[in-house]
Amino acid sequence: MLRTIKPKNARSKRALQAREPKEVEDPRTAIFVKGTHTGEKVNAVIKEMMALKRPNAISFSKKNTVRPFEDASSLEFWAQKNDASLFVIGQSTKKRPDGLVFVRMYDNRVLDMCEVGVEKWVSMIEYKTQKSTPGHKPLMHFASELFDTHPRFIQLKSLLMDFFNGEVIDSICLAGLEHVISVSLGPTPASLSAASASTPAAEPSSTADLPPVHVRVYGVKLLASGTRVPRVELTEMGPSMDLVLRRHADPDPELLKQALRRPKLKKQDVEKGLGRKRKNMEVDEMGDLRGRIHVARQDLSRLQTRKMKGLKAGREMFDDDGDGVSGSGSGSEGEEEDAQLRKRRKTS
Amino acid sequence: MDVSGILAEHAAKQKAVTVEKDIPLEVDTGLLTVTDLNPVDTESYNEDLEGYLKATARDGVQALVSALFSLPTTSSADGPLAQLPPPSTQLPRAKPLPKPKPPTKWEQFAKAKGIQNKRKEKKVWDEEKQEWVDRWGWKGANKNEEKQWLTEVPANADADFDPSKAARDARKTKIAKNEKQHQQNLARTQGPSAAAAPPANNADRKKQIDRTLATTRTSTASMGKFDKTLEGEKKPRGVKRKFDPAEVSASAEKSHNLAILQKLDREPASKKAGGDNVLNVRKAIRSISKGKGSAALAREGGGGKAKKGRR
Numbered sequence: 001m002l003r004t005i006k007p008k009n010a011r012s013k014r015a016l017q018a019r020e021p022k023e024v025e026d027p028r029t030a031i032f033v034k035g036t037h038t039g040e041k042v043n044a045v046i047k048e049m050m051a052l053k054r055p056n057a058i059s060f061s062k063k064n065t066v067r068p069f070e071d072a073s074s075l076e077f078w079a080q081k082n083d084a085s086l087f088v089i090g091q092s093t094k095k096r097p098d099g100l101v102f103v104r105m106y107d108n109r110v111l112d113m114c115e116v117g118v119e120k121w122v123s124m125i126e127y128k129t130q131k132s133t134p135g136h137k138p139l140m141h142f143a144s145e146l147f148d149t150h151p152r153f154i155q156l157k158s159l160l161m162d163f164f165n166g167e168v169i170d171s172i173c174l175a176g177l178e179h180v181i182s183v184s185l186g187p188t189p190a191s192l193s194a195a196s197a198s199t200p201a202a203e204p205s206s207t208a209d210l211p212p213v214h215v216r217v218y219g220v221k222l223l224a225s226g227t228r229v230p231r232v233e234l235t236e237m238g239p240s241m242d243l244v245l246r247r248h249a250d251p252d253p254e255l256l257k258q259a260l261r262r263p264k265l266k267k268q269d270v271e272k273g274l275g276r277k278r279k280n281m282e283v284d285e286m287g288d289l290r291g292r293i294h295v296a297r298q299d300l301s302r303l304q305t306r307k308m309k310g311l312k313a314g315r316e317m318f319d320d321d322g323d324g325v326s327g328s329g330s331g332s333e334g335e336e337e338d339a340q341l342r343k344r345r346k347t348s
Numbered sequence: 349m350d351v352s353g354i355l356a357e358h359a360a361k362q363k364a365v366t367v368e369k370d371i372p373l374e375v376d377t378g379l380l381t382v383t384d385l386n387p388v389d390t391e392s393y394n395e396d397l398e399g400y401l402k403a404t405a406r407d408g409v410q411a412l413v414s415a416l417f418s419l420p421t422t423s424s425a426d427g428p429l430a431q432l433p434p435p436s437t438q439l440p441r442a443k444p445l446p447k448p449k450p451p452t453k454w455e456q457f458a459k460a461k462g463i464q465n466k467r468k469e470k471k472v473w474d475e476e477k478q479e480w481v482d483r484w485g486w487k488g489a490n491k492n493e494e495k496q497w498l499t500e501v502p503a504n505a506d507a508d509f510d511p512s513k514a515a516r517d518a519r520k521t522k523i524a525k526n527e528k529q530h531q532q533n534l535a536r537t538q539g540p541s542a543a544a545a546p547p548a549n550n551a552d553r554k555k556q557i558d559r560t561l562a563t564t565r566t567s568t569a570s571m572g573k574f575d576k577t578l579e580g581e582k583k584p585r586g587v588k589r590k591f592d593p594a595e596v597s598a599s600a601e602k603s604h605n606l607a608i609l610q611k612l613d614r615e616p617a618s619k620k621a622g623g624d625n626v627l628n629v630r631k632a633i634r635s636i637s638k639g640k641g642s643a644a645l646a647r648e649g650g651g652g653k654a655k656k657g658r659r
Contacts, residue, residue, distance in 0.1 A: 021443035085442035143384035175427035259440035
């Protein structure tokens with residue numbers, strides 16, 4: 001645990017303020033860590049993933065003895081020190097060759113982890129095409145039904161989306177759409193498609209029958225089509241890699257619940273119709289809030305008109321009448337009159 | 349007029365930019381993501397992997413781009429900006445939600461009283477300079493009175509009255525008062541227990557209790573000499589009564605006695621608070637009416653009765 005720092009001047013105060021939690025978060029910063037041994041392939045993968053993630057990427061160029069699935073304390077330390085919430089740890093061992101571990105943090109604690117192995121790797125340099133500008137937001141494409149059903153792939157999708165595209169923005173320049181990161185799976189094995197139908201919780205231990213993951217990065221070309229929507233053409237830009245899923249760590253449910261908490265919607269957003277719908281209210285094109293009011297039927301019996309002496313209800317007269325009627329009344333008529341009288345008394 | 353040719357041409361154009369799939373693609377424009385939930389076509393996958401991946405990616409991206417281009421746009425220097433809706437996929441946050449700032453004492457009071465906050469402009473118009481100047485800070489307007497070359501001096505002022513120093517002192521007192529209130533607000537938000545919190549571990553707590561007990565035992569005039577002792581209680585060590593010296597100078601004795609007389613002459617503090625009883629009436633009214641005052645309390649209590657009477 002780092003000691004809490006008290007700012008001594010305005011600059012360090014601003015720097016600390018920038019790290020404080022915000023309602024709309026900054027893009028996540030990723031730290032790329034090399035484990036005790038990384039082969040040539042893993043080094044290249046880390047380098048090019050950094051190129052895609054730049055400028056929100058920090059490289060740890062030295063080797064580190066880090067085993068995220070056994071002890072996450074150093075990750076927590078680095079996360080706090082660098083104000084980063086994503087890690088990519090490259091590690092190549094005999095048992096698990098060419099491994100990459102994606103770690104996602106929440107509040108400087110490990111939320112979830114997913115280990116993948118790199119099977120096939122083609123570098124960006126092999127493709128002689130124009131590369132995307134650093135800092136441009138990529139499009140994301142996921143293709144397989146397992147991204148909706150299988151817990152491992154749901155996690156992978158969420159992790160990759162958070163990694164490349166997690167920042168929430170309110171507008172984007174349409175001319176700046178340059179590249180797409182496409183994540184596709186191999187054909188779904190029969191065991192998984194059958195298992196997902198019968199038992200929704202698939203066996204977590206068996207990773208051998210999970211389909212391979214193909215990650216491709218394409219450059220996007222928008223061609224005029226004669227309509228408002230352009231025609232899209234893709235050219236492979238690289239890097240491209242085939243991954244297999246290995247170990248993983250699911251998020252702690254309590255921590256995940258905290259992490260998924262949303263801020264309360266602002267008044268302006270609620271009026272715009274986001275979130276809870278407000279009835280009978282709308283914002284017109286001038287930006288004015290317009291409401292429709294439904295008035296209930298007016299109760300005229302309680303209307304107070306001008307008070308005059310002559311219109312005053314004679315108390316004695318009513319009393320006399322009421323006594324007479326209630327004494328003799330036995331049929332339905334008498335009861336009706338009784339009710340009317342009671343009403344009048346109430347009003348007077 | 350035959351429009352079938354134009355229609356066919358338009359349909360052909362539309363066909364190039366629309367994507368037909370068995371299961372419609374899930375597009376999340378807020379995060380620029382498209383998910384294709386159609387099962388993988390094993391035949392073409394095995395035949396030409398790269399071609400198949402590229403074809404599915406193209407279809408997906410086409411659907412995403414169509415969705416993006418149909419969003420409302422605003423123009424900018426670099427081209428049209430599409431206004432993105434909030435994302436439909438929930439991603440976990442990196443840090444917890446920011447905690448709301450606790451209200452200051454003034455804010456609490458203003459809320460109870462229904463006082464609307466009037467925001468002061470940071471700049472004020474300077475008639476002499478004919479420009480906007482800061483209200484405070486470097487070359488701020490609040491220092492004008494200290495810097496002016498001619499100042500009106502009140503008629504009853506002392507000979508050594510320095511008007512610029514008086515103005516500066518007034519300003520500095522205001523700053524000090526504000527800082528003090530700020531510190532009090534901070535202390536209040538950290539809770540009353542922050543200063544007098546019980547120590548965390550048992551040993552510390554025991555030490556603190558012992559110290560408190562020792563203080564109470566020596567707090568009588570006889571330093572606890574005649575107090576009842578419990579079984580096993582140790583005698584406090586190093587406790588000695590202190591006496592004033594028997595011989596003092598005449599002036600010291602005089603001032604000492606005068607101080608006692610002055611104390612006797614003064615009105616007791618409890619009477620000043622309002623009556624001989626222990627209840628502080630002003631404070632009680634303030635707490636019950638939530639800072640609104642006695643008039644509001646009377647109105648509230650009396651108003652209800654008056655209504656009942658009328659009915």
